[in-house]
Amino acid sequence: MHMLLRAGLKHSRRWLWALPFLLSLLFVGAVLSWAVFDEAREQEAQRQVMIADALSAADALRSQLARERSALQSVAQQLAQPPTQPPTQASGRTAPLEAPAHLADRADVEAGLQGIWTGLVWLDTEHRVRQEVFAPSRRAEGFALHLEQALPHDPPGGRLVLRYSPTLLLKQATPWWLARRYDVQLIDGDEQVLAALTHTPRPERNDLRPHYRVPLDEAAPGTQLELVLREPTASGLKPLVGVLIAGFVPLSAVASGLLRRQVRRALEAEARWRAEAGWRAAVEDSTLVGLRARDAQGKLLSVNRTFCELVGWPAEDLVGRAPPMPYWPPDALPEVQSRSDRNLAGKAPREGYEACWRHRSGRDIDVLVFESPLVDAQGQQVGWLGTILDITERKRLAENEARRAEREAHAARLTMLGEVASTLAHELNQPLTAIASYNAGLVNSLERLGVTDAVVRGALQRQADQAAQAGRVVHRIRQFLTRHEPQIEPCLLAPVLASALHLMDKDLQKKQVQLETAFDSNLPTVRADAVLIEQVVINLVRNAADALASQPEPRCIRLQAHSAGRFVRVEVDDNGPGLAGRTPDTLFAPFYSTKPEGMGMGLAICRSIVEAHHGVLSAEPSPWGGLRFSFSLPRADDGPDSSLFGG
Known part of the structure; x- marks a missing residue:
């Protein structure tokens, strides 16, 4: 056992070398967790700033487009009011109306073309171009967006279509500081870039730079403003990981050297331990006696194979168990616990003691137990070593x-x-x-x-x-x-039973016992010795009457006979005390009697007589609450059978 304790201590020291390494990993994990948390916090703050900037830029674009739409409405209102000429000096009359002036001659249109407008088209009610004007330098530019303004149905009628450059819109509406910080883009519903203030029109699929989109809604339906951060905040994880790797290279080398030396020593110790444990297990398992080791509190420390086979429990279910043990009889736990406490106190008999244990299958086993002190390597007693012998077969033979x-x-x-x-x-x-x-x-x-x-x-x-x-x-x-041999011959059973009761009549009256009979009207003839069967009935009725002597009234005995297949069955019931804890075999044993003056031979002789007739005499609890004696006799109408009666 001291070898097991020593092996346990070595096993606990085996992993002490890993404690600094585990602490280092814990520290690195804490630093990385803090870095990840801090970076996530910074990215969230950066995202909030980007959202605010995107909303601000979208408001600026909406305001610019609102001004352009206001200018277009002003042009439409002026076109809807036809000009009149002043009256002539000679006649003093008003001159006839002139056609509206050309769009290119209008000062507000010229101002718009110098801004973000790329062209203005006047369509009549039949969608024919009535007038159009373009900024020559912007006619071939790429994407253009449109604003429309309807004219009254009265002349001149139609609508104005304003084309403007989204790129110029971005340049005019986007603040300079926003354009330096973000790549600003306008994207339509088909994910096409309409305009961009960036060197990279769209972020590639593998571009992980933070970005945010804001729809322009009614100002430009289906168009979104996208901001892409040009220079994201550099992550501090990569430098930190580099520092950690550089710092842990020497530590890993030292840890690997220590680990290699520890593993070599552990393997050598394990080899020695395996050899010693194998030898010990071979010695313990080859012995024919059961061995168990317990600590001072009674907890099982070790058991051998013979002990496990003795009690029927595997070692893994026993080792580590504290009292009460699973092999203790449940109906005697207090007694066994008291004896176990006595043995743990050092008061076990040196010559051993007998005990009754319970096998896992439920059968009882008798054992002889010897207890001796269990001493460790330092000479200290740490428990008790028990040697157990199975004496069940020996006691059975005895x-x-x-x-x-x-x-x-x-x-x-x-x-x-x-x-x-x-x-x-x-x-x-x-x-x-x-x-x-x-x-x-x-x-x-x-x-x-x-x-x-x-x-x-x-x-x-x-x-x-x-x-x-x-x-x-x-x-x-x-x-x-x-x-x-008894004089076996065919005879009527009812007269035999009546004769026996007639002889018992005075005795039953004296003992105030009521007798009832119930015979089948068609009882068949039986093969029996009438005198011996009469003595059997008298003995059974007398025993029932004696058992009822100490019972309060009413005292009743019932004698009944009926057919049972090839036999006729006779039953004697009473309402007395019954078996009173005894077994039927005890009642039929020779020289056993419940009466002080009895010889204990009556029921034994009755059983011998019935068995001589090839019948069976039995005792069982009666439906009346007392005891029932019953015996069977073969029927005579089956014909004589020499095999039944000895021939």
């Missing part, structure tokens, strides 16, 4: 041997009892014969004397019947104990 010896003793006692019973049967045969003879002589004497008292004669007759019954019982028991 129990089987004890049961075999007990069975032999029971057999010896039964043999002795059989001899005693045989002797008693032989000795009782003569007194019973004498009683029958005296009873017959007494009846004959009363007849000669002329005594006709019915009570006396009835008593003498019942006495004769009881003596004869006792003789038959003694004879059958003697034959049974001397290994003679």
